Amino acid sequence: MTIVYALRNLEGGIRRHVIALIEGAVRAGHTVYLITDFTQADQNARLWAQPGERFHLIDIKIKSAPGPWDIRTLLLARQALRKLGAKPDVIHGHGAKGGIIARVLALCLRCRSAYTPHGGSIHAMHGAFLNFLYVAVERLLVPFTDRLIFESSYSMDEFAKRVTDASHKAVLNVNGIPEVTPDLSPWPRSLGSSADPLRLAAFGLLRPIKGFDTLIDALSELRKSGVLFSAAIFGEGSERASLEAKVRDLGLSHCVRLPGETADTLYEMRLAHIVVQPSQFESFGLVTLEAQALGRAVIASGVGGLKHLVTDGATGLLVEPNSPTQIKEAIRRILNNPDATLEMRKSAADQAREYYSETAMVNGALSIYESLCPKEPR
Secondary structure (H helix, E strand, C coil): CEEEEECCCCCHHHHHHHHHHHHHHHHCCCEEEEEECHHHCCHHHHHHCCCCCCEEEEECCCCCCCCCHHHHHHHHHHHHHHHCCCCCCEEEEEHHHHHHHHHHHHHHHCCEEEEECCCCCCCCCCCHHHHHHHHHHHHHHHHHCCEEEECCHHHHHHHHHHCCCCCCCEEECCCCECCCCCCCCCCCCCECCCCECEEEEEECCCCHHHCHHHHHHHHHHHHHCCCCEEEEEECCCCCHHHHHHHHHHCCCCCCEEEEECCCCHHHHHHHCCEEEECCCCCCCCHHHHHHHHCCCEEEEECCCCHHHHCCECCCEEEECCCCHHHHHHHHHHHHHCHHHHHHHHHHHHHHHHHHCEHHHHHHHHHHHHHHHCCCCCC
16 A cells, blocks of 8 residues: 655654654555645654655645645645656645645555644644644545545644534544553652752643643742742743743743753653643653653643543643643642552553554554455455
8 A cells, every 4th residue: 555644844742742743654554645844844853754665755735724835835845756667546734734735645646645743733723823734625625535544633623613514524533642551669758858859840732722831930939939840841932932042031941941842752761750741732742651651740731632641640741731830839839748659550550551552543543544445356
């Protein structure tokens, strides 16, 4: 089978999701093409993307907003596929722009199409005009979509509310992560003191929607309350300068770092006691799931897919978005209740292992493709 993936750029959680699908498809013996704007890819994607016999990268300039320039993008993508001799069986788009490219291209090439929104077309985060435009385009393209694949029940429900009810085409294929061994050793009861400073970490694109400004305000409050800690916010993005300025202005430069992207997210998570995901929107919440699987304590905003991953007080702690005080109090609750925190970490790790397998996710996607492209009987 020949599979084409299309997405605007390789960054953040969507990068890890698509790379897992590509690697799984190649291992299963399928030929894969990836259409993306590689100039916008993050550092980890650049290290990963090595074209081979069964994997081909098609690097095309893709603008974020839909518009007439997409016609050129589609023409270039079609031309590149023809030049490579590709005859796609299915084209799977990821994110709002990737979904547009995939479905129009599938119509042109007369092959099957699949689409995973990843929240891009269902979150009201683009501004009024772009939100209206994306929803209008989605409604136009749904009749030409063979399968809508959702990585969380939250995404599926929101698509039905904001776009249209396409339950006859919708399928849930839950996001997953590689199998890892959790560290569930008890923490010292002096955690947060000079003898045992607390270690916190956060991961994601440095954009307003990720809520890292709120986290920095929370860390300022935590410092004033007497807790000793070090914190690292990993990632790159448009908010780097303003976040660095906030850290300096609040006098946190000695204990809060913004080290940029990390080549090994799981390694950095293992070094932390608490992982915080203070997002304003998340269709799934891959960072939270990875932290739970590793046995870290998790604090997350009670929004979107995060509410499905975190049961407050049982597998992590939920806070309101944009609330520094609630984040600070959640951290103190973790420190003040070590026995309950250990049980919470164990429950979260068990949940991650039982329900969120990357292997199951990849096999699920391949099964969907195969159902769209049944083999002809000999």
